[in-house]
Amino acid sequence: MGGWAIAVHGGAGVDPKLPEERQEEARRVLRRCLGVGAAGLRAGRPAVDVVEMVVRELETDPVFNSGRGSALTQEGTVEMEASIMDGRGRRCGAVSGLTTVKNPVSLARLVMDRSPHSYLAFHGAEDFAREQGVEVVDNSYFITDENVRMLKLAKEANSIVYDYRVPVPSADTCSASAGLVGATTDGGMQMNGLPISIYAPETVGCVAVDSGGWCAAATSTGGLMNKMSGRIGDSPLIGSGTYACGACAVSCTGEGEAIIRSTLARDVAALMEYKGLGLQEAVDYALKERLDEGKAGLIAVSRNGEVANGFNTVGMFRGCATEDGFMDVAIW
Amino acid sequence: MGWAIALHGGAGDIPLSLPVERRAPREATLRHCLELGVAALKANRSPLDVVELVVRELENSPCFNAGKGSVLTTNGTVEMEACIMDGNTKKCGAVSGLSTVVNAISLARLVMERTPHIYLAFDGAEAFAREQGVETAHSSHFITTENVERLKNAKEAKRVQIDYTQPIKGAIPSTKGDSQIGTVGCVAVDGHGILASATSTGGLVNKMVGRIGDTPIIGAGTYANSYCAVSATGKGESIIQATVARDVAALMEYKGLSLKEAAAYVIERTPKGNVGLVAVSANGEVTMPFNTTGMFRACATEDGYSEIGIWPSGINDDLEYPNK
Numbered sequence: 001m002g003g004w005a006i007a008v009h010g011g012a013g014v015d016p017k018l019p020e021e022r023q024e025e026a027r028r029v030l031r032r033c034l035g036v037g038a039a040g041l042r043a044g045r046p047a048v049d050v051v052e053m054v055v056r057e058l059e060t061d062p063v064f065n066s067g068r069g070s071a072l073t074q075e076g077t078v079e080m081e082a083s084i085m086d087g088r089g090r091r092c093g094a095v096s097g098l099t100t101v102k103n104p105v106s107l108a109r110l111v112m113d114r115s116p117h118s119y120l121a122f123h124g125a126e127d128f129a130r131e132q133g134v135e136v137v138d139n140s141y142f143i144t145d146e147n148v149r150m151l152k153l154a155k156e157a158n159s160i161v162y163d164y165r166v167p168v169p170s171a172d173t174c175s176a177s178a179g180l181v182g183a184t185t186d187g188g189m190q191m192n193g194l195p196i197s198i199y200a201p202e203t204v205g206c207v208a209v210d211s212g213g214w215c216a217a218a219t220s221t222g223g224l225m226n227k228m229s230g231r232i233g234d235s236p237l238i239g240s241g242t243y244a245c246g247a248c249a250v251s252c253t254g255e256g257e258a259i260i261r262s263t264l265a266r267d268v269a270a271l272m273e274y275k276g277l278g279l280q281e282a283v284d285y286a287l288k289e290r291l292d293e294g295k296a297g298l299i300a301v302s303r304n305g306e307v308a309n310g311f312n313t314v315g316m317f318r319g320c321a322t323e324d325g326f327m328d329v330a331i332w
Numbered sequence: 333m334g335w336a337i338a339l340h341g342g343a344g345d346i347p348l349s350l351p352v353e354r355r356a357p358r359e360a361t362l363r364h365c366l367e368l369g370v371a372a373l374k375a376n377r378s379p380l381d382v383v384e385l386v387v388r389e390l391e392n393s394p395c396f397n398a399g400k401g402s403v404l405t406t407n408g409t410v411e412m413e414a415c416i417m418d419g420n421t422k423k424c425g426a427v428s429g430l431s432t433v434v435n436a437i438s439l440a441r442l443v444m445e446r447t448p449h450i451y452l453a454f455d456g457a458e459a460f461a462r463e464q465g466v467e468t469a470h471s472s473h474f475i476t477t478e479n480v481e482r483l484k485n486a487k488e489a490k491r492v493q494i495d496y497t498q499p500i501k502g503a504i505p506s507t508k509g510d511s512q513i514g515t516v517g518c519v520a521v522d523g524h525g526i527l528a529s530a531t532s533t534g535g536l537v538n539k540m541v542g543r544i545g546d547t548p549i550i551g552a553g554t555y556a557n558s559y560c561a562v563s564a565t566g567k568g569e570s571i572i573q574a575t576v577a578r579d580v581a582a583l584m585e586y587k588g589l590s591l592k593e594a595a596a597y598v599i600e601r602t603p604k605g606n607v608g609l610v611a612v613s614a615n616g617e618v619t620m621p622f623n624t625t626g627m628f629r630a631c632a633t634e635d636g637y638s639e640i641g642i643w644p645s646g647i648n649d650d651l652e653y654p655n656k
Contacts, residue, residue: 238575
């Protein structure tokens with residue numbers, strides 16, 4: 001064991017009827033970002049630099065729900081959030097409520113490195129961005145036509161789109177967790193009243209362990225389609241969507257509220273640290289025992305160069321690579 | 333088993349020389365809030381109701397860094413945050429960046445109960461507050477002269493720091509003679525082992541606008557599940573990276589430690605001077621460890637034990653009431 005390793009994700013919960021060309025597009029982006037990360041690790045870059053770099057790539061690409069391509073608030077605007085954690089020293093940085101910052105994960109990094117705090121949000125975060133001179137653009141840059149369409153549909157269904165790609169076996173499951181989902185029946189291939197063919201992916205994330213054995217994690221998102229303005233999800237919350245320590249690094253995606261309630265990312269590490277489970281065991285345990293009815297997925301690496309992932313959704317856009325040459329990109 | 337309750341008004345560098353005029357009102361408030369909480373538990377109110385009502389009381393007191401009496405941002409404004417968690421269902425609610433809401437903890441509860449979300453912040457949270465018709469007030473309600481003074485001192489100290497020491501990236505300096513870091517919180521368990529936790533704060537003196545601390549982050553400053561309920565206080569940044577509240581529960585669950593052992597373990601591993609917490613377990617145990625100079629705290633259990641304190645037991649406090 002040992003050596004570097006990296007994993008990326010582009011969101012848990014995938015439309016099982018996703019057209020092949022969209023699948024291929026997603027795989028291509030994942031493969032490319034994985035390549036960027038692997039090259040960095042091969043060149044001896046620290047894990048925290050690598051996860052930032054890879055998430056920047058994922059943010060810039062409109063295919064996934066972060067940066068450009070972010071889900072829209074009920075007002076039709078974009079509010080982005082991200083967090084990064086360096087297992088070395090467990091330093092962390094997070095941001096929420098960004099509306100003009102091109103790469104939220106990099107601002108999170110600056111919060112970690114250049115402010116006395118760990119988490120900045122909304123106007124304060126935007127001010128900090130300007131102070132730091134990061135690249136800012138108009139909010140419209142982040143908005144894609146596809147997501148404008150999605151928002152319209154979500155409003156018509158009058159619901160928050162959690163994971164509308166998962167077939168609903170019965171009305172109860174989703175209303176229990178969503179609270180205001182209007183269940184419909186249509187051969188089981190609808191969720192939140194929306195046809196399952198609606199496609200809009202989720203959060204992005206990256207975890208890596210470098211050749212020094214240090215782990216790091218980063219997660220970035222636009223959040224939930226049709227969310228209330230000001231809503232914060234799991235992605236910027238250390239211990240929920242993102243976590244890294246000496247033992248491992250974790251990045252989660254899925255129903256934010258469920259991930260927060262289960263402090264999913266921290267739990268994977270705690271299971272390793274306090275219960276002595278191995279990486280994949282901890283991942284499986286956390287997903288099985290901690291989520292209740294929540295839908296989520298996660299990726300993880302350990303200081304020993306292992307990679308693991310798990311999800312209880314219909315799919316998760318993901319990829320991983322290890323120093324011994326193994327590389328894989330998958331959706332289902 | 334049996335009910336138990338613990339509450340805090342902040343851990344920090346509370347000097348032993350704290351003058352009586354600053355000490356007495358705080359102790360009186362702790363006592364008053366403890367009595368309120370105990371009465372509610374005896375009246376079979378749910379732990380969720382109990383922690384909310386106790387924290388509301390602490391927020392309304394100008395003595396502590398929450399609600400009225402919140403410390404100020406670098407702009408001289410208040411930005412309050414709070415969080416509540418129901419250990420039975422693991423439902424939770426959190427708010428940040430509030431500037432007009434009189435009781436942040438109650439808004440957090442409304443987020444939990446009346447939205448599909450867990451956490452609302454800044455303008456969105458304020459808008460929700462108005463929608464819900466909660467009590468709001470002008471900033472003058474929250475800002476105390478004490479805190480205006482604190483902010484002034486903090487800014488002056490920072491200037492001095494830059495002059496004479498290696499420039500630390502804006503580290504918040506401690507001002508002698510007063511607790512800079514504080515928060516209020518309450519944890520409770522009823523006779524059935526149902527747990528709840530609530531925490532509320534104005535944050536760090538001279539914090540950057542938009543800075544969020546540990547209080548509203550589930551697992552950091554606040555946590556409750558079927559094992560225990562925890563509310564932490566201290567330096568937010570340290571509490572976040574150590575996921576203090578969640579770790580206490582995780583140690584009990586995954587490593588089989590007792591409440592006291594788990595809490596002590598976490599406190600010991602967090603840099604000294606940075607953290608304190610109150611916690612209760614499903615069995616009605618209480619613990620209130622801290623690694624700061626002091627922590628304003630109080631607790632009571634059904635079997636008659638109660639305690640109100642500031643510094644480590646045995647030091648300078650004549651306020652223990654065993655078997656009251």
